[in-house]
Amino acid sequence: MPHDNLDRVIALAGIYQAVHCVIQIARHGTTDTDAMEPCIHSLFQVNAENVDAVFGEPGAVANGSRQIVSSLTGVPERNLELTRYVVLLMRLERTLSGRPDLLTRIGEGIEAASFKREHFALLHPTLLAHFADLYSETLSQLEPRIVVRGESSHLRNQDNQNRIRALLLAGVRAAMLWRQVGGSRWQILLKNKQILEDARRYINAH
Template sequence: MKHDLAEQTLAFAGTLQAGELVRQLGASGQCSRQAAARTVDSLFEVDAESTAAVYGGVDGVRLGLTVACELGGGGSRDALTSLGYASGLLRLARLIERDRDRQRALQRELALVASARERAEDPLDPAILAQLADVYRTTLSTLPFRIQVIGRPEVLKQSDKVEWVRALLLGGLRSAFLWRQIGGRPWRLLFQRRRMFRIAAELADG
């Protein structure tokens, strides 16, 4: 894959998209199923030829690009919340990048889920989401940093919603790790964010 800023912007948009989906779930118990399916599917695109191909094309991260555009315009409260989740995912990705054993564990667990996913008719099959949530819980719970999800208590107490959140965070972690693999670094977000937001707007416009 290329290591240019456009590719990094797509991966960052994938991370933002997961953050936005988690925000939507926490706020209402619902989220965009189309965007969620692309985020979950990205977990199983391990040999994609390009960053866009990880998401089935640029449209696969359109929600994330929209959030990036909002941030480029100053950022609504919702967009800033999504950015907070994305920042947490980037931090987790940095920790995992240094932990080869945990990387191998994630790969093994996802390979097991992949075989079940191939038999499922719906990419958001509850059984698949439950398995992904379990992968997130068992492989990441011992890290020294955890993402705290904010939302309505009556929503976040529901086991199926917790599974959705964890599965989507795992998908977001895929994007965050990809972002680092293709050269994404925190200093780029600090010093090149205006260019990234312009690129995001261009990508969103097609």
């Protein structure tokens, strides 16, 4: 089925939201669970009814949409670190798309996580550790390698490491969705006025 601009901005907001959560954990050791849950939820959505449903309830990626607006307008501030991670995740997803062996492994890992999901809450440490291991086995072996910077005390914490890796996996999943609905990196450069309008429309609707 054809996809519209709103589908694309939802997928893009999914990447921004995952990255924003990563930065929050790396810097402060915590993040908003309401922002993190849609990212992890998306990992289980293999045959979602539509793009919005990938992230759960309508408005689930409002946080990511606000990050898009900030990045494009500089209000309240332009976060260059966030933009850099978003671009790296897009590049990583393109590398992954050429590795069917790793795509199969990720699919198997998500299927295994679905069985665990029957016994654990969405953000349970066991599930996040599962996704973190899956990221380490697959995406961390590819270029570009993503090095997350932040407070060393937070980055040394195993639970924080697991949350960050699970979110990076979710970010790549959103990047894959972005490409599947017709998104590309040049659109961010050449069609940012349209993206900004769509992000604001999404925020206002929710």
